[in-house]
Amino acid sequence: xxxxxxxxxxxxxxxxxxxxxxxxxxxxxxxxxxxxxxxxxxxxxxxxxxxxxxxxxxxxxxxxxxxxxxxxxxxxxxxxxxxxxxxxxxxxxxxxxxxxxxxxxxxxxxxxxxxxxxxxxxxxxxxxxxxxx
Amino acid sequence: xxxxxxxxxxxxxxxxxxxxxxxxxxxxxxxxxxxxxxxxxxxxxxxxxxxxxxxxxxxxxxxxxxxxxxxxxxxxxxxxxxxxxxxxxxxxxxxxxxxxxxxxxxxxxxxxxxxxxxxxxxxxxxxxxxxxx
Numbered sequence: 001x002x003x004x005x006x007x008x009x010x011x012x013x014x015x016x017x018x019x020x021x022x023x024x025x026x027x028x029x030x031x032x033x034x035x036x037x038x039x040x041x042x043x044x045x046x047x048x049x050x051x052x053x054x055x056x057x058x059x060x061x062x063x064x065x066x067x068x069x070x071x072x073x074x075x076x077x078x079x080x081x082x083x084x085x086x087x088x089x090x091x092x093x094x095x096x097x098x099x100x101x102x103x104x105x106x107x108x109x110x111x112x113x114x115x116x117x118x119x120x121x122x123x124x125x126x127x128x129x130x131x132x133x
Numbered sequence: 134x135x136x137x138x139x140x141x142x143x144x145x146x147x148x149x150x151x152x153x154x155x156x157x158x159x160x161x162x163x164x165x166x167x168x169x170x171x172x173x174x175x176x177x178x179x180x181x182x183x184x185x186x187x188x189x190x191x192x193x194x195x196x197x198x199x200x201x202x203x204x205x206x207x208x209x210x211x212x213x214x215x216x217x218x219x220x221x222x223x224x225x226x227x228x229x230x231x232x233x234x235x236x237x238x239x240x241x242x243x244x245x246x247x248x249x250x251x252x253x254x255x256x257x258x259x260x261x262x263x264x265x266x
Binding site for chain 2: 005006007008010012014015018021022024025026028029030031047048049050051052054064065066067068070081082085086087101102103104105128130132
């Protein structure tokens with residue numbers, strides 16, 4: 001059965017030792033407002049990029065990188081579809097799955113409609129997601 | 134004097150040895166159409182992400198990564214502003230400059246209004262760019 005996906009969340013993942021100044025840098029660089037979230041490792045950069053969500057994530061240790069999320073209304077169907085396309089699964093959490101593309105780049109598949117998600121995000125998904133699969 | 138910026142182009146940079154299957158993977162994964170460009174190393178993924186341009190770039194050798202471009206109508210002013218914010222300049226080309234953020238992540242500052250750019254991209258800049266600086 002067909003389900004829907006939407007790409008609109010991009011994460012700048014940085015180690016703790018440079019997190020604070022990298023967060024400040026991107027807020028100024030992109031003319032954005034920093035917004036804390038319930039998870040202390042995530043900060044939203046509001047108004048950084050029209051129609052996208054840009055997030056700075058403190059990843060603790062490890063190299064900096066950028067990744068994006070694929071939002072979906074059917075996690076299992078989307079993960080199966082991406083495995084069939086050639087992705088590999090790295091880690092599974094309740095509402096999101098970490099995967100890798102054929103080049104080894106990590107990306108996440110996230111459940112778009114959880115009630116813990118901001119209402120505006122869920123509405124954006126309903127408005128802009130595309131049918132696939 | 135104020136100028137304008139827009140973040141809407143995201144590049145999936147992959148080494149040559151996995152380029153073709155990574156390009157095919159993302160086209161299928163994102164329900165996109167592959168479009169060749171005048172530069173053989175760049176392929177657009179049309180309709181991958183509403184309002185964004187997603188590009189797969191063949192980088193020859195080196196680790197895969199994702200980076201984004203800051204489009205601007207005043208390259209010199211924008212580069213100076215970003216240097217003042219804490220970025221470093223890596224390389225300068227005629228119409229784009231490679232920079233790094235405080236975490237060492239590369240990003241590009243690109244001239245939004247070059248006539249070699251697709252008309253739709255220039256129109257999108259005019260419609261959505263924000264004033265900064």
